Amino acid sequence: MLSKSFLALCFSLVLLIGVSEAAKTYQQVPLPSSIGPESFAFDCNGEGAYTGVGDGRIFKWQGPIHGWAEFAVPSRNRQHLTLASSGDSTGRLMKYDPITGEVTVLLRGLRFANGVALSRDGSYLLVAETSRNRILRYWIEGPRAKTVETFLQLLDAPDNIKRNEAGEFWVALNNGRSTPLFRQQAIALRLDGEGRILEALEGNGLLHSVSEVEERNGILLVGSVAMPYVGLTQV
Numbered sequence: 001m002l003s004k005s006f007l008a009l010c011f012s013l014v015l016l017i018g019v020s021e022a023a024k025t026y027q028q029v030p031l032p033s034s035i036g037p038e039s040f041a042f043d044c045n046g047e048g049a050y051t052g053v054g055d056g057r058i059f060k061w062q063g064p065i066h067g068w069a070e071f072a073v074p075s076r077n078r079q080h081l082t083l084a085s086s087g088d089s090t091g092r093l094m095k096y097d098p099i100t101g102e103v104t105v106l107l108r109g110l111r112f113a114n115g116v117a118l119s120r121d122g123s124y125l126l127v128a129e130t131s132r133n134r135i136l137r138y139w140i141e142g143p144r145a146k147t148v149e150t151f152l153q154l155l156d157a158p159d160n161i162k163r164n165e166a167g168e169f170w171v172a173l174n175n176g177r178s179t180p181l182f183r184q185q186a187i188a189l190r191l192d193g194e195g196r197i198l199e200a201l202e203g204n205g206l207l208h209s210v211s212e213v214e215e216r217n218g219i220l221l222v223g224s225v226a227m228p229y230v231g232l233t234q235v
Helices: 004-017 080-086
Strands: 027-030 050-052 058-061 068-072 091-096 103-110 113-118 124-129 134-139 148-153 158-163 169-173 186-191 197-202 210-216 219-224 229-234
Touching (some): 091 113, 103 124, 124 158, 134 158
Parallel strands (some): 113 158, 158 210
Antiparallel strands (some): 027 229, 050 058, 091 103, 134 148, 158 169, 219 229
8 A cells, every 4th residue: 555644645646736637647756856756665664655766765754744855776787778678589578486595487587577467366467568568468377387479569669557446557658759759659558367457547648657556545647758757647
């Protein structure tokens, strides 16, 4: 769940901005001297959100009074733009066993392997292959175990994939541009378990280069590799 402080902020902001039936309205939560709230996470105690930014730092939400605070600096060297444009196909999907420390390669030859999301029943997982504009489904259990298929072919580049409580998937669409081409451009898709598009989320000219959409308690948190803020709106 969202931390109490972050959830309170989300709802107070949404009450201030309102939501139009015709188009989503977004509130911007600025980051401290950085761009790219690339993804979001909440810890086992419900604290957060945590988000990684473009220079490699991770910030943690400390409440409406203190805002974002630096939490960790795991990396200062990101080469995602070079990798995306190079045509590199050395990406892999790997499984890690935290008990034995064993790493197993499940898929090889991926072009810019990106977001991964497990299905609600654990029978398969989705992985974004960004440079090929597609989402793959790797079967973990059942008669098709250890096989892979194209889940959905897209026109835009998929980024992170997050599952919501209903078992649906939010797929961020990262156009790689500094500004959107038009207001009605889709920034994310909500998919069912068969790859059918249930909703196309528009950025209304405010959000671009979207890297993740996280749905929590009726709120959508929108991250980007290029924006200096987190976007918030109601589902």
